[in-house]
Amino acid sequence: MNPHEPFEKLSEDDCWRLLGGQQFGRLAVSVAGRPDIYPVNFVIYRDAIVFRTAEGSKLASMAINSAVAFEVDGYEPDSNEAWSVVVHGAARLIDHQPDEDELEHLPLFPWNTAPKHRLVTLEAYEVSGRRFVAEGRHA
Numbered sequence: 001m002n003p004h005e006p007f008e009k010l011s012e013d014d015c016w017r018l019l020g021g022q023q024f025g026r027l028a029v030s031v032a033g034r035p036d037i038y039p040v041n042f043v044i045y046r047d048a049i050v051f052r053t054a055e056g057s058k059l060a061s062m063a064i065n066s067a068v069a070f071e072v073d074g075y076e077p078d079s080n081e082a083w084s085v086v087v088h089g090a091a092r093l094i095d096h097q098p099d100e101d102e103l104e105h106l107p108l109f110p111w112n113t114a115p116k117h118r119l120v121t122l123e124a125y126e127v128s129g130r131r132f133v134a135e136g137r138h139a
Helices: 011-021 057-064 095-104
Strands: 024-029 034-045 048-053 067-077 082-094 117-133
Touching: 011 034, 011 067, 011 082, 011 117
Parallel strands: none
Antiparallel strands: 024 034, 024 067, 034 048, 048 117, 067 082, 082 117
16 A cells, blocks of 8 residues: 555455455445445355345335445454445346356355345446555554
8 A cells, every 4th residue: 555645446356355255245225215225244156246135125125226336344453454345236136046046055144033035146337445544543
């Protein structure tokens, strides 16, 4: 990182590498005309973000408007650097058997006991990220 810049812009490859090392992110959707954010656990598979969801407002909103944003943040204590990656893309409910069978075998499990039987992929059309020194945090 350049010490004279407030942050470093990450390459798309760096963004995907950071995303691939995480399991938890936030999905931003528009619900009834207003933005909302949902925590989801996810995996990266074939250059897409895959997660499970239940029936409800999150799923309904993606059916009406597939444009979503997804964000993951991280902190690296050894370097005192934080990072943030944002993905803009289209959410697609997996509802046909061949894709569903393939995705069912991914290591993707809900963190709570609520049943989440619907699989969703987020196909990215823009990926961006930044890395910066966590100035206010003491290593």
